Amino acid sequence: MVRAGAVGTHLPTSGLDIFGDLRKMNKRQLYYQVLNFAMIVSSALMIWKGLIVLTGSESPxxxxxxxxxxxxxxxxxxxxxxxxxxxxxxxxxxxxxxxxxxxxxxxxxxxxxxxxxxxxxxxxxxxxxxxxxxxxxxxxxxxxxxxxxxxxxxxxxxxxVGMVTIIMNDYPKFKYALLAVMGAYVLLKRES
CATH class of the missing domain: 2.10.109 (Umud Fragment, subunit A)
Structure with a gap:
């Protein structure tokens, strides 16, 4: 039986070491991740602009x-x-x-x-x-x-449905906590 603090044991990382994960990626994987993120952002913007055109409203x-x-x-x-x-x-x-x-x-x-x-x-x-x-x-x-x-x-x-937006505006710390949880989820999902 090996104790957690014993020599030679290695505890798994928590999945929150984002920069460590980025350093482990080769350039191709890093470019792929950046492109995926850019595609998500640009898709969201295209959908928003499409809604503006379809509805005639600057805020649909x-x-x-x-x-x-x-x-x-x-x-x-x-x-x-x-x-x-x-x-x-x-x-x-x-x-x-x-x-x-x-x-x-x-x-x-x-x-x-x-x-x-x-x-x-x-x-x-x-x-x-x-x-x-x-x-x-x-x-x-x-x-x-x-x-x-x-x-x-x-x-x-x-x-x-918009209560999430109100909570994030009223309590900025909640917004950052939510982003951290989502980031951790994505990293943990990727590792499994």
Missing amino acids: IVVVLSGSMEPAFHRGDLLFLTNFREDPIRAGEIVVFKVEGRDIPIVHRVIKVHEKDNGDIKFLTKGDNNEVDDRGLYKEGQNWLEKKDVVGRARGFLPY
């Missing part, structure tokens, strides 16, 4: 970040958007819009629409769970939104 998928639209949508719901310019905006429709001076788009319902004879449309929004309309959220002096402010219109959703 968004996560609801607040409870302002409850009970229709809850924090963490994943929304699927379209933004075809020829579709008119109507009262009751749920839109995602950007306001000048704010980085994060807002998901709210259109409550009033003003359409002029020349085709110009202005509209007012409000969160279903809010007491007042969104004029306080718009840039100073702005009372109405225009079609150019719309990122997309909600066409479907998956409940709570």
Whole structure:
């Protein structure tokens, strides 16, 4: 019987020694791994760009970040958007819009629409769970939104799927822990 600390025994590595694994690879294996990673990243980007073209929206998928639209949508719901310019905006429709001076788009319902004879449309929004309309959220002096402010219109959703994104933004350490676990899994899977 050999004890763990005895001379001549070798304990297996934990699979977390990434740089050791990289040093053991020959150049061909390393290039292969780099190419695989590049293919995954480029495939994801191509899928995202394809969704942008198909939906007409600069952000075809968004996560609801607040409870302002409850009970229709809850924090963490994943929304699927379209933004075809020829579709008119109507009262009751749920839109995602950007306001000048704010980085994060807002998901709210259109409550009033003003359409002029020349085709110009202005509209007012409000969160279903809010007491007042969104004029306080718009840039100073702005009372109405225009079609150019719309990122997309909600066409479907998956409940709570976006909670992972919210958790990773609210708790950055969780993001790094998740990446470490995924990296360890990949390395352990490769060794077996």
